Amino acid sequence: MKSPKPHIKVALAYFLIAALLGVLLRSFPSIDIPFNYRYIVHTHSHIALLGWVYLALTTLIYKLFVQSSMTDWKYRRIFWATQLSLIGMLLTFPFTGYALFSIVFSTLFLFVSYWFFWFFKTHAKREFRKTNAYACIVAALWYLVISSLGPWALGGIMGTLGAESVWYRLAIYFYLHFLYNGWMIMALVGLFFYVLELRHIRMSLTNFRKFFWGINFGIVLSFFLSTLFAEPSVLLYLMGGAGAIFQLFAFILLARFLFPYRDRLRTMCSKWQWIFLGIVAVLLVIKMGLQLLTAFPYFSDLAATFLNFTVGYLHLTFLGVVTIALFFLLDYFGMMHISKIAFALYFMGFVVTEALIFYKGIAGWRGFPVFEAYYNALAVGSLLIPLSLIVVLFGPNNRDG
Structure with a gap:
């Protein structure tokens, strides 16, 4: 793996698929869709967490801590075994949910992740071990x-x-x-x-x-x-x-x-990368504040009763803290250029959908009605995220590699 960019592109492609599935899920209340909603939820979550985040993180970890001409071929075997498990999940979960073949591919992924851990512990460069x-x-x-x-x-x-x-x-x-x-x-x-x-x-x-x-x-x-x-x-x-x-x-x-x-x-990063870090820091503070609130019985009951609060918190962590931190790292190490247009679309989609998800939770809590066009607004807001990923994947600075 001379350049990590092809592997990062694969990770972003999984993110794009997961984001499109997210739009599909949010279109269910408005459009008659011939798929099982729960099965699409399973597919969406597995591909987002294991396709995008896992693959992006393991590529970064391999590139920074391990990569050498002696380990590339070993890592490629792990990478392709990971792809087999992910593609298997992508082709089974939408049609069967948790059933024999989807469970087989999910289990394969677990074993491959253990393999990666062993590989990292065995081959990480000595200069990093302390x-x-x-x-x-x-x-x-x-x-x-x-x-x-x-x-x-x-x-x-x-x-x-x-x-x-x-x-x-x-x-x-x-x-x-x-x-x-x-x-x-x-x-x-x-x-x-x-x-x-x-x-x-x-x-x-x-x-x-x-x-x-x-x-x-x-x-x-x-x-x-x-x-x-x-x-x-x-x-x-x-x-x-x-x-x-x-x-x-x-x-x-x-x-x-x-x-x-x-x-x-x-001075160690560009102004644009500094903005990424600032946003991650703010979102991390919000995440920790919400987490601390749920230690109080009133708020833990609230989160358990109105699941939009839980969904909003999970998306805050995944789409906010984790993904924007990954954007910073990928841009910082030159693995993927995140343009201002791409990030503006992404951040708008993130803010709009988070606001709508928490709004619905507050509406249920306080007992006021959700406005009529809510689900259409949520689907349109969600659409901004896959659009941003298309801009990243096919941007002029990311076409090589």
Whole structure:
């Protein structure tokens, strides 16, 4: 893999497919569509999380920490095994939902992700193994493995307790929590530390240990916020709240560390990339604030009752924090140019759809009606995201490679 751009284009192509499926899902209330809604939801989520984010992150991790002429052929085998599992999911989930072949391809993906973890641990370059960035990437990959316990548990739960069991929902939330807050966020933090260390900005060992253990305690304990819909004991509320506070503490430590370097940080990237970082920082603060709120019973009940709040939070994390951070990294390392037009379309689509999703949640909460053209507006707003990805994929600066 001399240039990572072809692999990033594949990841963006999956994102485009997932975004088009998102438009399709939001068109269901307005148009008679001859597909099973739930099956399309499964396809949309799997291709977005595993096609776009997983592939983009693993390509970045391989390129920055591992790549050499001796490892390229080994990585290509992992890449093509990943494609087999993703294409298999894409061709089965829309027509069968969770059934034999879709489960086979989903299971194959889990094994390939374990293969990638082993490959990274075996072949990461020695000069990175004592860096803060490497420690965060290893932790992220451990969370990727831990998250897979959710899907493994689903089969047993469905066979014994059934899909209506509270344990079924807990297994899904376990998977999503450690995938989003563990694997994705920690991988992005590790890649950001890589950028800093490339510019000789390195957190001291003492401060890094505080940050590292703070964020990891936060990730583990904040899982209990995902259990609050079941109205558990007060102890789990306290543990979930402690997790949110630990994460907040960790990011405050990171912000305090970065503050003296703010002028240097501005000069290490373009003005456009600096805007990406600023948006990610603001969205991360909002995400952590919403997470902390759900430690309080009133707000956890609200999120469990009006699922638009949960959907809005997940999209805030995925489309906001994670994807815009990836745009920054891809643009920064020259793997994909994100033009102003493309990002303007993307950000408009993100803001419009988030506003509409949260609006519907607030409408249900406060008891006022949703306006008549709501679903049409949501579908049109959603359409801006695939349009932006088409501009990225076929932009003049991205046609080579």
